[in-house]
Amino acid sequence: MNKLAPRLLAEFLGTLGLLAVVVGSGIMAERLAGGNVAVALLANALATGAALIALIAAFGGVSGAHFNPVVSAMQAWRGAITGKTAVAYGVAQVIGALAGVVLAHAMFELPLVQCSAHIRTGIGQWLSEIVATVGLLLVIHGTVRHRPDAVPYAVAGYVTAGYWFTASTCLANPAVTIARACTDTFSGIRPQDAPGFILAQIVGLVLALALMCLLQNSEENPVENPKEKHK
Amino acid sequence: MNKLAPRLLAEFLGTLGLLAVVVGSGIMAERLAGGNVAVALLANALATGAALIALIAAFGGVSGAHFNPVVSAMQAWRGAITGKTAVAYGVAQVIGALAGVVLAHAMFELPLVQCSAHIRTGIGQWLSEIVATVGLLLVIHGTVRHRPDAVPYAVAGYVTAGYWFTASTCLANPAVTIARACTDTFSGIRPQDAPGFILAQIVGLVLALALMCLLQNSEENPVENPKEKHK
């Protein structure tokens, strides 16, 4: 278990950093945008994507840079980590996420512990979270297998787009959902709405695993260098 | 044909994701931008480009990540895939594109099936689509040959720029054109204007293939490591 410690520290620090950026940039963006929500969301999305490149590049070599319990669950399912490790990762991620929110509040001199009043519920929101999670997991799975050097950019690109193409702004992460319930700022979600999001994310995980099985059949039939290519 | 299934699934999922992002981010951007169309188009363009990095990185290893019938036609012409495969890819792309539009509507709780009233016609629009398609195909062809690791970023960069430098916002894709006729939101195109766009894209394909032949003569004369470089 001792050898696991640096990996858990990396998951803690990375998820802390992710939430500090999501919440902190949301606070800054709302303060400066003068009521134009599109400009605020643009800043929030670009800051999150830019930070993800840095965080995945920095911590990927230590822990794999999951920062997300459904990603750790997928990696356990693939056999990349054990089930026990996935549970430990999940605990480190949730604690890190909460610490990141508190840190963002401290930097902006706001009350450290808050409770969001931002309503995010309904069919469109839940469907968005299912779609967001399926997409995130397929992007990670496909990129890790076929273009490992592109993982930081692919994940950052996906999450930046997710802020805009889903109605829920793409949380796609139970640790992030729990932590964002604890901030009454731009990126918050009401505590009573969090369980619906987390349930949708779990549904998304199951759907993504099913799709991966269907896509994986292609392994016997790699297309990158097909015979037909060399005309 | 069985081995083709995962590749068709990848084309279906990737084109679905592309359209969900194009249409979904257009809806979100228009809702939030408070009437500033430049801010809305900035969000739409950045979300599309960011998502393309993720989608090409994720699915390129399975199907080649064409997501576009004219790209599949070019790859068939090059001998990278057979003509039959190109036709199957095209069908998967159109179905995926339509599914992506429906999914975007569902996430934003809009009527699932719509018909665009957005006029996009005239000489400037058709010329723009010819230019957009020639450019896209030359970028893909050149990057695949000379900098394969850069393909996701080159295509994403081209499409992001295309939203701004063409008068038509760079559809450059018959599957995308058909699907965008089925949404009466920011990114729609009137059904009666779609054939003009698709015809222009086919003209662009032919011009691009001609230019590729002219450029290909350089293969006997590679410049990357010319003798004269080693002064």
Added chain:
Amino acid sequence: MNKLAPRLLAEFLGTLGLLAVVVGSGIMAERLAGGNVAVALLANALATGAALIALIAAFGGVSGAHFNPVVSAMQAWRGAITGKTAVAYGVAQVIGALAGVVLAHAMFELPLVQCSAHIRTGIGQWLSEIVATVGLLLVIHGTVRHRPDAVPYAVAGYVTAGYWFTASTCLANPAVTIARACTDTFSGIRPQDAPGFILAQIVGLVLALALMCLLQNSEENPVENPKEKHK
């Protein structure tokens, strides 16, 4: 000279594409931005940077993707191309740049040939062009030597930043300067102001070559893997 043809075609097409993007995205941005010049310049800068990634990735393997007479001059000085080739490249670049401006006008249904009335003159502008050119050439020279895979991103990043950090919006390119004198839109420059810009760019070229000589001494003393690193 026959073998040179595809390379000249690549320089022609790449510079054409660059100018179509610079001028076209400027027109679109000004039309949509509702008078907020910062938003227009943001769109113009992002479109140009995004397109440069695509154009350099696509044409670098054929011609080296100079798209700029001062870059070709630097490459001739380095011995990467002959002086004759540099002159031919320069001609192809100027013709391509002019064709790109005409194409942008055609896509937006504007008069094809125009004359800019946009005043860009004075000490600050000329100093900006000197700085812009020195920086561009140092970035290309250093990146080609030490991180060749990063060339498209480094050049795109530099030019995107250049729109903002110089008072002249960083033309840094005589072919671009001549072509932008021929558009009376967002990105134009008065014909009578073009010579001052081109002179400043040539001064920048000379300064950059001098700095390269000073930096090149480091070759006997590479720092990337210094002995002292292995503590």
Added chain:
Amino acid sequence: MNKLAPRLLAEFLGTLGLLAVVVGSGIMAERLAGGNVAVALLANALATGAALIALIAAFGGVSGAHFNPVVSAMQAWRGAITGKTAVAYGVAQVIGALAGVVLAHAMFELPLVQCSAHIRTGIGQWLSEIVATVGLLLVIHGTVRHRPDAVPYAVAGYVTAGYWFTASTCLANPAVTIARACTDTFSGIRPQDAPGFILAQIVGLVLALALMCLLQNSEENPVENPKEKHK
């Protein structure tokens, strides 16, 4: 000491370029943004991040592209450079940073030497600088070890995000802090507030080194290719 000269020149030029971009793009952004501070900060952040990709790619192979005394201190602690070299780097960085500010003022035809009146003090600001510095150093350290090709993008991404997620806009650099005290424009900081920032950055350095020791234990236990991965 002679062999050190090109490396010091690279640190001087790179830090000069960084400050010219930070200050110059801040001036341009404030002039054009029409009072919308969020749009101005977006331009400032994107220009800085884009330029960092170019500067690190261009000068990394010569000097390591530190551009920051706390980065040089960390590299000396790691044994990548000697303590003497770190001091010389620091001097070159401070002189380069000051020269960059003067150059930005000259390009925009402002008084060359200024004194900022921009108040940046208080607990939230100092905490922000500690967080910003810890994050920057962890990102550099982790990326250099595990994904060296990603260094320019990871650092650029981190700094772009830092403009938004910290209350202090992430200076995280004593040379930058000193230089920004010398401009009374968008990115300035009052001279009397600079010591607090620099002290916070030194605290961040110490905390970062402690965290690196804890993370480094993972070296005997690499996760990238764990045995458990091969299910």
